[in-house]
Amino acid sequence: MHKRSNEPFLWLLFSAGGVVSAMLLPIHLLLFGLAFPLGWLDGPGYEKLLDIVRHPVTRVYLFVLCSLPLFHWAHRFRFTLYDGLQIKHLNELINILCYGGAVLGTVLAAYLLWSIP
């Protein structure tokens, strides 16, 4: 079982990630995932988008947008496996994979955003 003392901190990340996912992901996915590829709207071109993403505020914004929702996912996914499939004996492994994945994604996001030319 996970250490009890970690739980409030992980729950805080879950909760913050839930807010970020709810507020920001729908519009991002609607525009970049559907509206631009399907030609409903004209998206920003390469140069313009790079200009937006280069801005330090955008980098911080995108870091938050990528990191916190991953911790939200980790929390929900591990409890869904725990309650839904009742695979308690794999709990340790599931926790490592879920939070490990969230940490990996966070590091990757930081690296990618840092290395934008």
Add this chain to the structure above:
Amino acid sequence: MTNPTEYLPKSYHVRLSTYWWLTRWPYLKFILREGSAVFVAWAVIVTLLQIHALTLGPADYAEFQNWLRNPLVLALNLVSLLFIIFHAVTWFNLAPKAMAVRLHGKRLPNLAIAAPNYVAWAVVSAAVAWILLRG
């Protein structure tokens, strides 16, 4: 307070079916809501791929845009959007349950607490759209 399960024999274990969440609509709704997190993760992965393609250059970014036009990716993004909206609505509607605000001794109606979430959602979405779509 005494725990009622204290008086049950130690050997008493109810084995729940693995598919317990298929038996009632509220249970299924719960699992679908929790399952929305998988699509949240997918949306983050797409964003990370996009930033990566953007960093590599115009040719790689064009290739990424082509990948987004793949019918399978479009379908997955549509399903993801529906699940994430489901997450958003359930998340915002939880706010009145999580905090009971009282004004002059009376509890504020649920709508009064949930509504600001929806206003903020609309404002933030409009701001993101404006930044991406202007001139």
